Structure formats: structure tokens, C-alpha cells
Amino acid sequence: MLRQVRGRDRLGRGAAAQSAHTRALTPRTETADRVVDSVCPFCAVGCGQKVYVEDGRVTQIEGDPASPVSRGRLCPKGSASTQLVTSDRRVTTVRYRRPHGTEWEDLDLDTAMDMIADRVVATRRRHWEWEDDQGRRTRRTLGIASLGGATLDNEENYLMKKLYTAMGAIQIENQARI
Template sequence: MNMELSRRSFLKVAGAGVAGTTLGSMGFGDAEAAVAAHVRPFKLATTTETRNTCTYCSVACGILIYSKGDVRKGETAVITHIEGDADHPTNRGTLCPKGAALKDFVHAPTRLKYPMIRKAGTDKFERASWDQALDRIARLMKDDRDANFIAKNEKGVPVNRWTTVGFLAASATSNETAYATYKVVRSAGIVAFDNQARV
């Protein structure tokens, strides 16, 4: 099929295409996107917005967590939506696939929600309270430090080393928390200290 197209007709078609593309890029072209843009505020209207940091890696992307139920009023909060924080300087609202799946991670039936202790001689983990877990950790660390702390080396020079334990810090923390963690670990004499960001 042969089609005659004048210069004027070509410019009209090209102009209409540019106008349509421009409107589409501004959000006017897709009816579904327009409806979703109007529905979104209503979907999140009854939720509480909480800013947080993604827990997966050391990039520390900002996220917005939307939940129903107010913990401060004694209600159980249920997370209904998680998205990237557009105001966060690190990710500007974008999330990687792991970060985009955070809601599934939160609601996973296999997610660990409380401390578990495996006693010697058994292959089963038992649920423990936070007080029990922290007391046990503190007791075991104190006993190990008392037994293995090196105050001076073979030349009599003070070294204050504790080489039988290692510490792995989390990467999704603030600078202040990281600084406090570093000071506590080094003041205890722990030599083997690394961060999840590097692993």
C-alpha cells in the first residue's frame, strides 16, 4: 500500500506524537496510573508512617513503613506497605529487589521474632526472654574475658587484648550507634572486630 504524505501532514502527525509522549511522561497518558495516583492517598490514609533504614546491606537506604494500629495505644501494629523514602539522600525513593520485598520478609513465617537458646547437648532451640538472653551473653563474655584476657605481652608491654572472641557489627545503624559500638568493643579489648558492611 502506497501512502501519500505531505510535509504539512507529516509535521501534524509528528507534533501529535510529541504532544502525546510529553503528556504520557507527565502522567496524563495512562488512565490506570492516574487512577492509582488518586487512590494511593486513600489507601494509606488510616496508616501510621514510620521512617527507617533498610536492614539488608550497608548502603542504608531509607524506607517508609506504613502500619495499621498504634503501638503507643497498646494496639498491635500490622505492617501493610513498605516503600523507598523519596526524601532520603542515599536512595531517593528507589529500592533494590531485596528492599522492595521487605514486607514479605517482615511477614515471613520463618522470621525470628524473639531470642532462642540452644543448650549444651541438645539440637533444639528454646525460646528465651530478652533478659535471659542478654544475661547469658553477658555472663559468657565475662567468663571468657576473665579466662583469656592478655594484659601484657611477653616483653611486659601493656596490650590489653581479648583474642578468643570476635564481634560482628550491623551495617544498618546510625553513625552514632556505630561509634558507640566501636568504643565498647575496643574498650573491652576485642581484637577480632568486623562489620557486616564489609562482608
């Protein structure tokens, strides 16, 4: 109150309301080495994010005020994006549970990619259809389908469509259309 009366901040909305501790505080993003523009990974809205990186680690994620979609705002999930990438409980290895298994095991990435490729080729071979019951040429497989997520952008969806079409799949859909 005394600071209000003595100073220029008569309504107590500025300097008169600040303590020495408050004036000494600095933004938690001030020490970042760089700021990376990103998009929130949680839904199809595509809110812009500013990712603050210090010493190669993500230290803070905030809404991007320049984003025409979100104008600097993030929903509760988007605001928790920092936890998504910095949590010590985040799984950073390939996890695999064998058929009828009860425990997860870690696999190296090359082994996992080879397993996926082998299964795709085997499924395609097993379910390949050169023609239908009436003799019409089909050249397709009904053993492979794709359901893309709403967080994928147009370019990613385009590439997925091209990949699955090249493999002969015809059941290609996106969650945003459903």
C-alpha cells in the same frame, strides 16, 4: 475506542483508557494512620523507606522519594521489606540450642541476656592478658572479637567500638571495610 473518539483523550492515554473499576481503585497506602521514615535493613547503601502503619501494624513499605540515596527506588530485597516484618513465620522469640543439642528452645529475654553477659565475663577473665611475652603492658583479651555488619550506621559502629575496646578486645572490624 468510543471513549477516545467522543472524549478529549484522543490518544487513549488518560480517562479514555480507564475502566470504572480502575477509577474506583485507591492506593493501598491511603488508609494508613501514620507514615514513618526508615532505612532499608539489607545492605550498606542505606535506601530511604516510607513505612505505612495502620492500627499499629505495618501495612506497606515503599521507597522514600525524598531520600538522596535511593530517590524513591528500592531493590527487590528492599521491596520485600514488608514481608520481613509482617510474615507469620518471623521468629519473635529468643531461640537457643544447647551445646550438642539437636532441638531449639525458646528462652525469655532476661535469661538470654544473663547467659550472654556471663559468657562475655568468663571469656574475658579466661583470656585476659596483662602483659605480653616481653613484659610490655597490654591489658587486652584475644578471646573476644567483633565483626560489625554493613547495615550499621556510624553511630552504632562508634558505640560498638567503644564497648569492645572497654572490654579489652582489640580485634574489632566491620564488614564494610573488608
